[in-house]
Amino acid sequence: METYTIRPICAGIFGAAEKSNFSYQKDAGTKLAAPILMYLVQGRDTCMLVDTGCCGEAWAAQYHHPLTQTPEMEPVRALRDLGVEPEEVTVIVNTHLHWDHCFNNHRFPNARIYVQRREVEFALAPVPTQYTYYESPQLGMTPPWAKAMDRLEVVDGDFRLQEGIDLLFAPGHTPGFQCVRIQTEDGPYLIASDCVGLIENWEENLTHGLPTPSGIHVDLREYYDTIRRLLPLADAAHILPGHDARALEHSVYPPR
Template structure:
């Protein structure tokens, strides 16, 4: 795959596993459980290939104990297999943009050996602190080059892919604005789990910093009012409407 167009990067949506958790983990005040996707995006830019998050690790394939009771990871869902299905060599990925380092967002990092990981510096430090059990060091402490950033970062230097801080879920969470030929996409990650999270300004039941999380939702709300299409981090209903493994036309995204 090689983007030779001049209208901006191309985006492809990929599902890299599922996890079932109490719904209140994603939006407060809700009962029951919800099965949600691990959402990954391939960004094909003329200057290189980037992934926004990498889903679950392939170590969950076939696992039926421990986390395997709540994580579903078919073999074809690993990021390496998802890329190969698009005729993309995992060795050719240049950049991994980790929204944060939880195991459903950084699990596939090790399958992309030549990629440089881009992460907010505060997130990198927090991942090693041991304060949050959703981090697994084996997922992100892989020996790959790591570019630690602080604040906004223009990935390709042309304004088409801008990383920006959206803390609250974790201290160093970040999202991405991607300007394509068909509009602007905001890859939210876990700063906004469901469409309802943004519509109703509702936080998850447990957050690292509620004030920061609320501020991140407000930032996304302003972007949505300005016309950006928000890709909510774990919304199963929204995700069903997003074409998988195909070039996304943002004009068709609801």
């Protein structure tokens, strides 16, 4: 089986993120520095991004939350620093379509973009509390993912992208969320993104024996169904989160 390497990329940092937004009702009022993560997956003939990061500081301050984005964190610059030009990326997987995970889809002109059908449908008409997360048309905005709509590859449920790379339907945080399972020389890694915003949600913050979901979600019952489904898979895989600085402890996975 073909194996891959995974490189975490910090596209920006929420400097004072509310912790309970990541860990359901836990540690309310506690602030933490939360990186905005994207992942570069490379194999013999593969150059793939899982999520494409966020906007710049000015846009975030106006429409979302203040963030820090140094020149080195800017997504295209960060990839070039790893020796990858935007034109070399041929596949993008959006775990979901919140603004901080798909803002730069259009900047990778040769990439096909894989997203769940339920996610696209919801992103076009989200519930009002999520209008801003999606920069939705209901606010008079153009959703960032729509700038590359002509390159979307819409999938329904679990999907084998190619040998060693599987998309796993994982609704809860959003209705069409998906995780990505990547086979490496050290076994499988699960890019869980915001399904597991902080690794401690899975390892430490257990509620009645189950991992703790995000405080931001659309359907908590579906979220717990996803958690139960992922438990046996995650036990056999390394988890890579959506907003946890621990993911940046290594420049590449598996660590060398």
